[in-house]
Amino acid sequence: MADIDQKTHAIYDTRLEGLRGLCALIVMLAHFLLFNFFHSFKIPGFSFFAHLEFAHEAVLIFFVISGYVMGINHLNEKYNFANVVSYLKKRALRLYPIYLIALLISFTFDTNNGFSVTQLIGHLFFTQEFLVKTISSNTVLWSLSYEVVYYILFLGLWKSGKNVPKVCLVLSIAILIFISIGPELTIVKSVLIGWLFWMMGLFSSQQEKKTVAAIRGKWGSLFSYFSIILSIHFLGTGQLLIQALHFHGNYVFNVQIGDLLYLLPCFIIIVTITGRSVKYLHVAKIISFAIPAFHIFLLVYFRHHLLSNIDWVYATLYFVLAVVCLPFNFATSFFEKLNNVGRISYALYTFHFPVFYFLNIFLQKYLSGFWLLFTGLFCWAVITIFLSVGTERVLQPRIKKYFFAKA
Template sequence: MTNRTQLKPSFNIQLEALRGVAALLVVWHHVIFHRFQLDPNYMPTGAAAFNAPGHFAVMVFFLLSGYVIGASQREPLRVNQVGMYLKKRFTRIYPIYLLALLAGLAVAGFSYSWEVVAAHLIFANNDVLTPTIFENNPLWSLQHEVLFYLLFIPLSILRARAWLVAIVSILLSILCLSVDPTGTGALVSRYCVGFAIWSTGWALATVHFSTNPPQYTKLISALLLFVCIEPFNLFLTIGEKLTQFFTQHPLGLNVARWPIAIVRPLDLLTVPYAAFIVMQFIHVRPNRAMKLILLMLQLLPLYTFKYIVQHPNEPQIAALVIPAVCYVVSTLLFLLPSSLVVEKASQWLIHNMIPFGAISYGIYVIHFPFISLFHQINWFSGTAASFVFRSVLLLVLTLAASYLLEKRFQPWIKRRLF
């Protein structure tokens, strides 16, 4: 190890800012995507109708989860360590999950059957067996997380290479989808895709890290790219075009259900940008080839961006104003030398985002019951003012509940288990 790089990453406080932004983007996404949920009689239009990249944020969470597990478990697990590993994961996930599930059931008036509740209690909620309750539908990803934590145990004991695990997971996802694009095949394919993304994060924990101070301007650039990349992801655009082509020209393949089943495999096309964003925060020291790849990833959205310039009057363009501005600023910060003033301002912004990361899990699992509850309240509804008021109240309630869950309830549980 030199004075510039190290193999084992220490705790990275800046990574908390990324977690916080990811969680808030999920909230933003659900407010816009689930029309008339927050306000049953009003939806924003124009630039305010921008749908934040909530699903992409979940993919970033998967990648971050794999990275954190890989970074905290540098040496292969031993059989006598499995119990403590499971205990730590259980303490971190389940108590808060249980309260979030209870909140969703309460908002639903406890109208779900005991079979549905039991399935959620053991993380058996999925599209085939038991759908996730709508009143807290973000809980679908927790089932995936738990499965990934369990898969890590034998793979780590067997000293599997993270990059190889990711590649095999991708191949298995394609195979399962090809054999059975509906039902079990599609379900297994979805898990394989998620685990491939999770394993990519695990693999990132094995590379060399720079010990130099972070460039906060680059971190802000990455966060702005995070906000805007979903409509500008050229890889995703190509994947969607290919899916459309093969649906219309099947070439002997069974693709009748691919437009539905392919939703998860297309998530693999978000990995380059998810990894790019995370790499800025974990201070990976790139070589010359990697620097060129990162530059290419930053500039590729220009191809999609030009569509906005060429079609300024199309109705859907208004909703791209926010991501377009974010992309321009992100690219300028990425390419141009940073002044001391800009660097200090960026550092201030990152440090003020860190507290949101400390309660990001709580934000993720508790915000949707509040949205569902607001949907049941018709008072002060139907105007832009009511939507803004409800949005602010949603944020306040979510942050307060998340703080209580993460900073009061979870430590209380931990003290009694350890």
């Protein structure tokens, strides 16, 4: 249920927060498995768990959520100097305290690259990926530089007032045209692709809300669209699109041309969870299913053996699961149960990787096998939860209270 925080007047949706929590958990799972922390490659059933992750797509969903939250919390406010200053102040206080602590941890214990003043300054001003390389001890920080750009770009959208949905659509078309010009993926194009996801969230926030009964009821085939994302992910359909369009340099930046294939499934997930009514949503659903279906058809048509590639096997199973689950309804309780995880998701996101990184280096000197895995995960959970709860539930409220006491 969406409710109002009486202290900040911000609209709070437990289901949306639960989605944020799920995405944070997915990112942590992926990093634990795919970076071989505590020798995760040796875990029995590693392949199965590895094929449950969609970390990159979870970050794209974060972008959509961010755009949606900015829309419901600020577009109903008048665009003026006082409100803009208040908005920038809130964004800075939300990001910077936890971010600074994460930077302190990351740079203090980075044993591979050592301390670099230039890199530190670049991170302090959120220019990682733009001017400096993201520090290897905390690779997730790349997304925060993109996020800051979107917060700034939002000011122009906010000024357009009631025309925000139309402006978002026009800008989206313009961005798609711009991206298609030339075969190279530049940092500007990468940021703009991510902004499409962010604007989709903003656009969703301005759509009509369904009835209370509909919101409290079932979500229909929401589970199917998570399966579609997994199917596209493991089919590698994004790379197929890149090859078809003859793009180059796609591996240089974190947000890629192929990510456009996730735009509609992410949009469907967000409007379904938030109970927004969107015209022609059924068209978006059909296209979402058509993307992996067409890729599987191509594999079969050109006589590729699906069983010869484990990723294709899982991708096909996820597509079948999406089709099978389409007629069924799924209650909202699952996401609501993850609400508390969502409340600390930003801290979990920024702290989990450096804790993994440093514990892995330290514990491997003394432990191996089961005890390395058990001790590593236990210590990681204790430290990460302590940092996340301490910063999100203790430090952040006090900082917020201090700076907004007069307001």
